[in-house]
Amino acid sequence: MTKELFIQGNEACARGAIEAGCRFFGGYPITPSTEIAEYLSIALPKVSGSFIQMEDEISAIGSVIGASWSGVKSMTATSGPGFSLMQENVGFAMMSETPLVIVDVQRGSPSTGQPTMAGQGDVMQVRWGSHGDYEPIAISPSSVQEFFDFTVRGFNLSEKYRVPVVILADEVIGHMRERILLPDKIETFKRVQPNEDPKDFLPFKNVENGTNPMPAFGDGYNIHVTGLTHNELGYPTTINPKVHSNLVKRLVNKILKNREDIVSCDFKYCDDADVVLIGYGAPVRSIMETVKIGRSNGLKIGYLKINTTWPFPEDEIAKLAKNVDDLMVVEMNLGQMVHELERVARGDANVHLFSEIGGTLPKPKDILNRILDLI
Amino acid sequence: MGTGVDMTKEIKIGGFGGQGVILSGVIIGKAAALFDKKYSVQTQSYGPEARGGASKTEILISDEEITYPKVQSPDILVIMSHEALLKYHTNLKEEGTLIVDPDLVHVGVISDFINKNKIDVYEAQVTKLATEKIGLKIVANIVMVGVITKITKLISVNAAKKAIVNSVPKGTEDKNISAFELGYDIF
Amino acid sequence: MMDENNKNTKSSFITHEEKNPYIKYFRKDRLPTIFCSGCGIGIAINSFLKGFESSELDFNNLSLVSGIGCSSRIPGYINCDSLHTSHGRALSFGTGLKIANPDLDVVVFTGDGDAAAIGGNHLIHAARRNINLTVICINNNIYGMTGGQVSPTSPEGSLATTAPYGSIDTPFDLVDLVAAAGATFVGRWTTAHPLQLSKSIKNGLLNDGFSFIEIVSQCPTYYGRKNNLKTPVSMIKMFKENSINKRRADTLSDEELSAKIIVGEFVDKKREEFSEKIENLSYRESGKDTIRKSAYVV
Numbered sequence: 050m051t052k053e054l055f056i057q058g059n060e061a062c063a064r065g066a067i068e069a070g071c072r073f074f075g076g077y078p079i080t081p082s083t084e085i086a087e088y089l090s091i092a093l094p095k096v097s098g099s100f101i102q103m104e105d106e107i108s109a110i111g112s113v114i115g116a117s118w119s120g121v122k123s124m125t126a127t128s129g130p131g132f133s134l135m136q137e138n139v140g141f142a143m144m145s146e147t148p149l150v151i152v153d154v155q156r157g158s159p160s161t162g163q164p165t166m167a168g169q170g171d172v173m174q175v176r177w178g179s180h181g182d183y184e185p186i187a188i189s190p191s192s193v194q195e196f197f198d199f200t201v202r203g204f205n206l207s208e209k210y211r212v213p214v215v216i217l218a219d220e221v222i223g224h225m226r227e228r229i230l231l232p233d234k235i236e237t238f239k240r241v242q243p244n245e246d247p248k249d250f251l252p253f254k255n256v257e258n259g260t261n262p263m264p265a266f267g268d269g270y271n272i273h274v275t276g277l278t279h280n281e282l283g284y285p286t287t288i289n290p291k292v293h294s295n296l297v298k299r300l301v302n303k304i305l306k307n308r309e310d311i312v313s314c315d316f317k318y319c320d321d322a323d324v325v326l327i328g329y330g331a332p333v334r335s336i337m338e339t340v341k342i343g344r345s346n347g348l349k350i351g352y353l354k355i356n357t358t359w360p361f362p363e364d365e366i367a368k369l370a371k372n373v374d375d376l377m378v379v380e381m382n383l384g385q386m387v388h389e390l391e392r393v394a395r396g397d398a399n400v401h402l403f404s405e406i407g408g409t410l411p412k413p414k415d416i417l418n419r420i421l422d423l424i
Numbered sequence: 425m426g427t428g429v430d431m432t433k434e435i436k437i438g439g440f441g442g443q444g445v446i447l448s449g450v451i452i453g454k455a456a457a458l459f460d461k462k463y464s465v466q467t468q469s470y471g472p473e474a475r476g477g478a479s480k481t482e483i484l485i486s487d488e489e490i491t492y493p494k495v496q497s498p499d500i501l502v503i504m505s506h507e508a509l510l511k512y513h514t515n516l517k518e519e520g521t522l523i524v525d526p527d528l529v530h531v532g533v534i535s536d537f538i539n540k541n542k543i544d545v546y547e548a549q550v551t552k553l554a555t556e557k558i559g560l561k562i563v564a565n566i567v568m569v570g571v572i573t574k575i576t577k578l579i580s581v582n583a584a585k586k587a588i589v590n591s592v593p594k595g596t597e598d599k600n601i602s603a604f605e606l607g608y609d610i611f
Numbered sequence: 612m613m614d615e616n617n618k619n620t621k622s623s624f625i626t627h628e629e630k631n632p633y634i635k636y637f638r639k640d641r642l643p644t645i646f647c648s649g650c651g652i653g654i655a656i657n658s659f660l661k662g663f664e665s666s667e668l669d670f671n672n673l674s675l676v677s678g679i680g681c682s683s684r685i686p687g688y689i690n691c692d693s694l695h696t697s698h699g700r701a702l703s704f705g706t707g708l709k710i711a712n713p714d715l716d717v718v719v720f721t722g723d724g725d726a727a728a729i730g731g732n733h734l735i736h737a738a739r740r741n742i743n744l745t746v747i748c749i750n751n752n753i754y755g756m757t758g759g760q761v762s763p764t765s766p767e768g769s770l771a772t773t774a775p776y777g778s779i780d781t782p783f784d785l786v787d788l789v790a791a792a793g794a795t796f797v798g799r800w801t802t803a804h805p806l807q808l809s810k811s812i813k814n815g816l817l818n819d820g821f822s823f824i825e826i827v828s829q830c831p832t833y834y835g836r837k838n839n840l841k842t843p844v845s846m847i848k849m850f851k852e853n854s855i856n857k858r859r860a861d862t863l864s865d866e867e868l869s870a871k872i873i874v875g876e877f878v879d880k881k882r883e884e885f886s887e888k889i890e891n892l893s894y895r896e897s898g899k900d901t902i903r904k905s906a907y908v909v
Contacts, residue, residue, distance in 0.1 A: 055454040055464075070909035072902055073711050075703075094896035099710045099889050104736040108703030111696065111733075115676070115707025118694060119715070120904030123707070141697050148906075165470055208906065225493055226450060226466040228457035240906035265904050266674045266692040266708060267715050273638070273687055275695035284641060285687060285695075331493075338492035410494050 052231040058196040058222040059084035059126075061229055062152055063092065065200030066124050068235045071150070072098035073123040075112030077105055077131060080164040081220040082154035085126035106131035110138040113149045118274065120240070120265030122204055126152035129171050130161060133178070139213055140179030141276040143300060146211040146253070146263070148240070150203045153215055154223040155330075157408045166408025167220035169330060169381040175215050176359055182297055184304035186311060187215040187359040191333035193227040199356070205238035206311060210303055211260050217358055219381070221331035221410055247271065251281040255295055259303025304360060314362045316369070318344060318351035324375045324420050326403075327366075327390065329355040331410055332379045338413040343420065350420060358386070363393040370397035375423055377401040379411050432486040433578055434517075436498040437568075438508030439528075442475040444565030445504060449481030451569055451587045452579060456485045458590075459583030465493040478507060485578050500576050502568060503529050504550075513537060523571060525550050525564070546575055548610050554603060563603035566592075570607020581608065633660035636670065638690045645684060647755075649843030651802040651828030655749050656685055658805045658826070659718075662812030674715045676705040678725040680756050681830075682749035685720045699730030702737040705744050712903055713886040716816070717743070723750040723764040727783050731763070738792035741820040742885040747812065748785060748823065751830035759833030766870075770837040785825050790878045795820035797878040801827040801850035804874060811876055820884045827854075827872055 056064075063085045066074075074093060076086040086102070093100040099116070103109040109125045116123040127135065132153045142149055157163025158170035171178075175187045186206055190196040200216055207214040243250050243262035252272045254261055264270040277285040278293045286292045304311065318340060319325050326336045336352045343350040353369060355362060370376060376398045378387045387402040394400050403419055405411040435452065439445040446468045453466030464485045471477035482495040501516045503509045503524045513534050516522060518541045524531055526547040531538070538545055550567040554560060558567075566588060573584045585601060592600045633656075646652045663670070673691045677683035679698035686693035696704045701719045709717045726734050726748045737744060753771055754760040761771035761778050764785065768777040790797045796818035798811035808826060815822030829835060829846035840846045850872060857875030860868055893901045 053458055055450075055457045055466075070905060072905045072909070073707065075707055094889075094892045097893050097897045097899045097902040099893070099901050101706070101710060101889070103703060103706070104732055107700060108706070108733050108736070111700040111703030112707030112710070114696070115694065115704035115709075116711035117707075117906075118692075119708050119711035120906050121711040121902070122906045122909070123711070137697050138700065165472065221467070221493065224468060226453055227490075227493075228464070237909060239908060242907055265712070265906075266694070267672065267712060268692075269671060271638075271690050271692055273693045273695065275687065276697055277695065282640075284638075285684075334492050341491060410492070412496065413492055414496070 051233055053228055054231065055226055055228050056193065057084060057224055057226050058190070058193045058218065059154065059224065060088050061193045061197040062126070062200045062216065062218070063088035064231070065197040066150070066204065067092055067096060069201040069204035070122045070237050071124045071204060072096065073113065073116035073121045074100050074125065075103050075109045075116065075123070076125045076127065077103055077109045079128045079131045081156055081223050082126045082128050082152060084223070085152055085154075106134040107138065110135040110142070110151065114138060114142055114145070114147050117147050117149050118266050122148070122208065122240075124150040124152065126154065128154050128156050129158045129168075129174070132171060132174060136174070136178040140181060140183065142213040143179065143183040144276045145274045146261070146300070147213065148207040148211050148263070149213050150200070150207055151213060151215050152200070153217055155217065155219040157406070163408045165220065167331060167381060167410065168406065168408065169219060169332070169385070171217065172358060172380070172382065172385040175217055182301060184301045185215060185359045186210070186212060186304065186357065187217045188356060189217045189329040189358050190222050191330055191354065193222065193225060194229045196222055197229055197231070201235055201237070205236070208238045208240050209260070210307065211263055212304065217330065219331045243270065252283050253279060253296070254281045255299055259299050259306065308360055308364070311357060312360055312362045312365070313356040314365055315354040315356070316351070317354070319353065319369060319373065320351070321349055322351035322373055323349045323424055324377060325369060325373045326350065326352040326377050326379055326416070327355065328352070328379045329358050329386070332381055335411040335413055335416060336379055339416040339420075342413055343417060348420065348424075361389050361393070363389075366390065366393045367395070367397070370394035373398050375399045375401060377403055377419070379403040379416060381405050381411070432484050432488075432490060433500070433576075434495040434498045435483045435485070435500045435502065435572070435576070435578070436480065436495045436512060437502040437504070438478070438480045438512050439504030440507070441470060441477045441479045443479065443504050444562060445479045446470070446481045447591065448565040448569050449483050451584065451591050452572065453483045454591060455579040455583035455587035459586045460580055462487060463490050465490045467493055478511070480508065500572070502572060504564075504568070506530060509534065516541065516543060518542065519544070521546070521575060523548060523568070523575060525568070527552055546571065546611060548607065550607060553606055557606055558599055558603050560599060563600060566600045566603040567607035570604040571610055573604075574608045574611055631657070633657055636660055636690060637688055641688050644688055646681065647832045649829070649831040650681070651751060651826070651830070652682060652685065652749060654802040654805055655682070655747065655826050655828060656688070658809040659747060659812055662809035663816060665809065666813045666816040668716050668816055672714065672716050674708060674717050675720060676701045676708065676717060677720040678730060680722040680725045680754070682720050682722040683725055699725055699728070700733065701725065702730060702733040702744065702746070706737060706742055709742055709744060710886050710889055713743075713890060713901070714903065717745070718816070719744050719746045721746060721748050723748065723752060723762045723785070724754050727763040727785055727788070734789065735792040738789050738794040738821050738823065740885040741793060741795055741882050743819055743821070745812075745815045745822045746824070747826065749826045749828045750785065751828045751834055753830050753834040755830045755833055759837060769834070771833075785823070786877050789823040793821070793882070794823045794878060795880050795882050796822035798823070798876045799825040799827065800874050801854055801872060802829060803847045803850040803854065807874070814876065814879065818879070820882055
């Protein structure tokens with residue numbers, strides 16, 4: 050039977066993780082994400098899972114990578130400062146193709162910033178925070194229901210493509226309570242086991258679709274997993290340019306070539322719109338209200354809600370830019386995604402930024418006033 | 425231009441940490457969403473202090489899906505500390521409702537505002553009643569939920585009681601229901 | 612260090628097969644190793660494999676974890692599941708690996724820089740938890756992989772590329788550190804004590820808790836060359852001459868012990884192991900042990 054609950058976003062996320070098959074959580078307390086750890090510390094032992102509070106965020110993500118190689122879907126949750134500490138091992142997880150989920154409940158930043166207030170300062174940290182070339186997957190919920198649904202999807206994408214997936218939430222969605230429906234049946238992606246004989250198995254093979262099956266430690270495959278550039282056997286091979294280029298390109302392409310499967314965004318009232326508002330995460334709620342008020346007052350405004358902040362929905366936006374004069378991104382930082390938008394709109398549309406920092410959601414009336422200035 | 429096109433009602437409850445302000449918001453939101461089958465959103469904000477700092481919760485209740493989750497201009501303002509009164513009253517809607525605990529708040533200091541904006545003021549001694557009648561000061565927030573339920577009619581009595589039972593610690597249900605009824609009967 | 616990079620395919624390098632009884636545990640297609648000739652790591656590996664054999668644990672159940680540095684390259688040469696992680700973090704990866712599958716025997720190879728500098732926090736917390744990991748710390752008193760910089764165990768006055776006037780820093784005693792943090796088995800030997808070392812490794816492997824075995828080892832390439840110990844043999848000789856057994860050391864004064872390497876087994880005690888506690892909690896709350904390899908089924 051479908052179950053209705055009135056819960057916080059952070060609890061919805063934790064419940065989504067359990068439903069998606071998460072059986073290991075390693076974390077470190079940080080506002081405003083801590084409720085996720087607290088909920089899972091209760092829930093995981095009840096489903097024969099493990100919970101550990103580690104000594105810092107570096108070891109938290111380390112434990113999650115280790116647990117994932119033991120064959121268990123694994124997760125951590127944090128906020129900006131903790132996510133910064135995790136960056137080196139985000140790169141390790143990318144390079145070693147370790148599936149895991151990181152929940153980043155963003156707060157006011159930089160530095161310790163505003164622990165109990167909202168922000169979106171980590172958008173580019175998700176994209177470029179670890180050194181080197183990689184293609185992250187990040188999903189941004191803008192409701193409590195989505196925090197549940199997107200966490201499930203995050204686990205599924207992570208297992209399907211063997212990558213770390215970031216659920217890029219924020220304090221507003223993390224702490225807000227709304228009614229959510231827990232579906233009867235949840236589709237999960239089960240990790241793919243190799244079926245070759247261990248002696249013939251190449252764990253990091255340059256396969257067409259980019260993603261190899263993943264054995265667990267103890268399965269008899271005797272694999273070597275390293276963050277060093279490695280050949281198809283997994284052995285360090287660090288000064289052969291071709292090995293490096295083949296490896297990194299495969300890792301990047303396994304995401305880019307599957308954009309269609311990964312990218313998700315919703316268009317509303319864009320067909321006849323003069324101005325289209327663009328957002329992700331909590332500010333989408335401000336955007337929806339603005340459009341509702343605007344439309345009821347005869348303004349032709351629409352919106353684009355970006356669900357997957359990464360990979361960036363560039364084809365969708367490029368197409369939109371050809372049909373609309375003005376695009377305005379609403380974000381809770383001094384302008385991060387706006388740069389992507391400018392790159393993708395390529396002069397086809399004017400790109401504007403509505404930026405709000407300080408910790409509170411952008412107000413619909415302020416956004417509306419900016420639109421009125423435009424038209 | 426109006427700020428809302430639907431009939432969303434906005435409630436803001438302000439006090440200090442430790443009064444159970446946030447729990448009262450959760451109960452109202454839960455009553456509306458789960459038991460009256462309306463739409464509701466509850467948010468909160470708090471400072472770094474665990475106790476004694478400013479604490480605030482906001483609840484939006486509507487027959488339609490709620491987009492913007494924060495209160496823009498409350499229809500109902502409930503105040504449990506003088507600091508919160510000074511901070512939040514200016515935003516109260518014209519002809520809005522102000523509910524205060526007069527033992528914690530001096531409404532007199534904003535009498536000009538009240539008169540000018542035709543605010544309906546209710547004074548409910550929730551802390552005193554909780555202490556004297558239930559013997560537990562900490563259920564003042566639930567007494568206040570009773571007051572809010574009666575005055576605003578935004579949630580049903582039945583839904584409010586179910587939400588209380590659903591939200592308070594096991595074993596304290598009866599005391600909390602008594603506290604609710606106490607508040608409900610003030611006006 | 613030798614070139615590992617032209618070894619893209621499985622080859623048949625078996626020169627030492629007849630001479631080394633442990634060669635069967637190696638990824639033969641990865642030989643030769645990158646280790647310098649005369650490096651103490653060879654003795655460390657052989658002592659480990661000897662200790663492992665005498666422990667009678669199942670090689671198929673062994674997982675090796677390491678961080679960054681010369682000693683952290685060991686798992687890459689042993690033919691079992693191996694996780695070569697980021698600098699200093701091997702213990703946190705190992706913690707996750709062990710908790711998510713307590714059936715695995717997890718051994719962590721690390722060095723003085725990896726374990727005691729960048730990974731120092733993880734070291735004390737893993738010891739505090741008494742999680743069943745066997746840590747083999749090859750302490751050569753210097754950063755070898757990066758070319759001879761001072762480490763947290765470099766003796767005061769010793770020379771390194773970043774201590775050109777002699778180290779003015781105070782070194783850690785890793786045995787004291789880990790014992791104080793709560794490890795339930797702690798041993799220290801040098802590469803001049805391979806038999807005692809392999810026995811302590813066996814004891815560490817069989818200890819159901821956090822085991823730490825320090826191997827004081829020679830880095831002739833950097834430490835030896837910079838500190839007037841010209842050959843590997845002279846370094847091993849120095850270890851032999853300067854080491855003193857714990858039992859004897861207990862009777863000597865601090866003054867008599869200065870510049871000595873105290874060897875032996877320092878801690879061997881019982882305390883509830885951490886992954887077992889997680890198992891017990893799972894059993895209490897769900898009626899079952901923690902679920903193994905669930906990613907393939909849920």
